[in-house]
Amino acid sequence: MLRIKRLDIFIVKSFLLLFIGTFFICLFIFMMQFLWRYVDELVGKGLEMSVMAQFFFYSALTLVPVSLPLAVLLASLITFGNFGERYELLAMKAAGISLLKIMRPLIILVCFICVVSFYFQNVIGPIAQGKLGTLLISMKQKSPELDIPEGVFYSEIPDYNLKVGKKDRKTGMLYDVLIYNFKDGAENAHIIYADSGKMEMTADKQHLYLHLYSGELFENLKSQNVKSQNVPYRRESFREKHTIIEFDSDFNMADASIMSNQATTKSMGTLKASxxxxxxxxxxxxxxxxxxxxGGAYSQPSGLSKNDTLRIAEANIASYNVDSLFEAATLMQKQKIISSAVSRTGSLQGDYSFKTYTLETNDYQIRRHRIEWHKKITISLSCLLFFFIGAPLGGIIRKGGLGMPVIVSVLVFIIYYVIDNSGYKMARDGKWIIWMGVWLSSSILAPLGFFLTYKSNNDSVVLNADAYISWFKRIVGIRSVRHLARKEVIIHDPDYSRISDELNALTARCRAYVNTHPLRKIPNYFKLWMSVGEDNEMKAINEQLESLVEEMSNSKSVTMLTALNNYPIIAVTAHVRPFHIYWLNLLAGVIVPVGLFFYFRIWAFRIRLSKDMERIIKNNAEIQDIIKTNNNL
Incomplete structure (x- = not known):
């Protein structure tokens, strides 16, 4: 019992240290991505450090639930990858501890992380979302920082256009100053040109104070006579002029109630009530x-009973000749009829469009609130689902560090994000049922986690690249080559006298097999699928060959080992029917494209087997010569 407790502590420590590190890395990445979305609207506003600190603080709080699943996935992958790479996982399993028992303390820890994630989304997240939304609106509404460039018009000051030829950043002096004042409209613009000037902010940060030197003022004067073709203007020269421009550069926080109707700013109880x-x-x-x-367009006409209304409602417009009635009217009446119909139709269309928009907006808000209610559960549950994906994957891949685990975790998270975002949009637009769209990613992750946990618990090679490469080589027909090397310690030397007789017997069996089996002849398509027996003779030949190679590999002669490496590795079942089950072979033969693939594959393997038999016979003769030479020496 004490050993298991120590093992649990070791596993939790290994996971927890990695989880803390990966969590802050994921949080930083998501924060940079979040900042990148608003960087164009925030740059150049001259925001104070306290405002930026609030922005990063609230954004970090809102991104904690999103960062937790990816951190759990990455930490579990690295943890179990390190266990597999250092053979610690193998040692635990060799001690009789199953994978589920190894994962048990981490399952409890991840369940606690799920609770923390839910708490952040249901309690802290809505408050942070409201604060962050209000802060973002306030930051967007703030006037930009006053930084007039040289040589171009600056239009960030409301109702003014300024152009400065040159600036002295040390003294703050401006040269060749041109100011357009459009406060009274573009037709009554006030134009000021000054040789030099200086601009500074007032103490309340609500106005700009301009000191202008050696300049002129041009101002259009409104004509008293509307029919006048000439508009008088006023020109004023000055040596020194002072003017004040309204410019609110202070940061003003927007009303917090502006975000009160947003679904992201509400807890589950508030969402349900809303x-x-x-x-x-x-x-x-x-x-x-x-x-x-x-009561409007379909109202009951006055002077008619209910039965009359029903009769009119059931009447068929095709029974009335509307065109003849219209043609019988005068031109003035026709014009009045058409104008009345157009006016009434437009009024009805506008009324119905407004009512449709009102109902659709309300339905859209209901869907958003329901989606947000479900997301508080699905995002929390995704931490546990990602753990059941990451831990088995780490045990199967057996690669630690930040290499392969990072690649795999990013790929899994991208797939999850694409599925989750697709389901979210379908549910938001009303194309899918709410629970179906929101729970789509969880319904896919859960079977995947169960499958990977089952395979890893049974030491499956489902993600072993070597197994797939070996399977591909068998399908294509690429086989391995023998690599026999000289052994440092040899316990039993080969009995060459007996081996020589067995080589002769093997040669005779190979020749007999070639004579009785026309391997180079094209096989019969129909008999190939209906054959039920196995090639036991070839299995016996292969067993005898491998036994001789194993015994002769104890030889000290390099020449003998080189000759042994020339023996082929025989695929004893590749030249016969592809499946062991009889009806599968018949089915493959009936499905002609599949049957043709296996047919030509079997034919190619038969030709190769015929060449292997010739190669074995030739190699047997060479080895016998080597044995005779060594015995003579």
Whole structure:
């Protein structure tokens, strides 16, 4: 019991240290991505450090739930990859501890992380989202920092255009100053040109104070007579002039209630209450719109009974010759009829468009609130799902560090993000049911995690690249080559006298096999699929060959080892039917494209087997000559 407790502590420590590091790395990456979205709107505003600190603090709080799943995935991959690379996982399994028992302390820890993630989304996240949204709106509305460039017009000051020929940044003096004042409109612009000047901010940061020297003022004067063709203007020369321009450069926080209706700023309880309120509101305005519609365009005409209204409603317009009635009217009446129809149709269309927009907006907000309610659960649960993907993957890949685990985790997270974002958009636009779109990524991750955990617990080679390479070589027909080297210690020397007789027997069996099996002849397509027996003779030949090679590999002669490496590695089942099950062979033969593939593959393997038999016979003779030469020596 004590050993297991120490092992649990070791596993938790190994995971926790990596999780803390990967969490801050993921959080930093997401924060940089978040900052990149708003960098164009925030640059050049002259924001104070306290405002920027609030921005980074609130954005970090809102990104914690998103960073936790990726951190869990990466940390579990690296942890179990390190265990596999250092053979610690193998030692644990050799001690009789299954993978699930190894993962047990981390499962408890990740469940606690899920609770923390849910707490952040349900309690801290809505508050941070409201603060961050208010802060972003305030930062966007702030006037840009006053930094007038040289040689171009500067239009960031409302109702003014300024152009400065040259600036002295040490003294703050401006030269060749041209100012356009459009406060009274473009037709009544005030133009000021000064040889030099200076600009400074007032103490309340609400106005700009301009000191201008040696210049002229041009101003259009409004004509008293509208029909006048000439507009008088006023020209003024000055040696020194002082003017004040309104320019609010201070940071003003927007009203916090501006974000109160956003779904991201509400907890699950508030979301539920808001959904009920909006549903009730949508139903009430829907009933009201129905009453208005029935009381307006579809209202019951005066002087008619209910039965008359029903009769008119059931009447077929095709039974009335509307064109003849219209043609019988005068030109003035026709014009009035058309104008009335167009006016009434436009009014109805505008009214219905507004009502449709109102209902669709309300439905859209209901969907957003429901999606946000489900996301608080799915994002928290994704931490546990990512752990059941990362831990088995690390045990299967058996690669630690920041190389392969980072690549695999990024690929898995990208797939998760694409699926989750697609489901979210489908649910948001009303094309899918809400729970189906939001839970789509979780429904795919859960079977994947179960499959990988099962395979890793049973030491499967599902992600072993060597196994897939070996399988591909077998399909294509690429085989390995023998690599026998001289052994440092040899316990039993080969019995060459007996081996020589067995080589002769092997040669005779190979020749007999070649004579009784026409390997180079094209096989019969139909008999190939209906054959039920196995080639036991070839299996016996291969067993005898491998036994002789194994015994002769104890030789000290380099020449003998070189000759042994020339023996082929025989695929004993590649030249016969592809499947062991009879009906599968028949099915492959019936499906002609599949059957043709296996047919030509078997034919190629038969030709290669025939060459292997000749190679074995030739190599047997060479080895017998080597044995005779060594015995004579």
């Amino acid at each position: 959904i009920d309120s909006m549903t009730h509101y949508g139903d009430s305005i829907g009933r009201q719109y129905f009453k208005e519609a029935m």
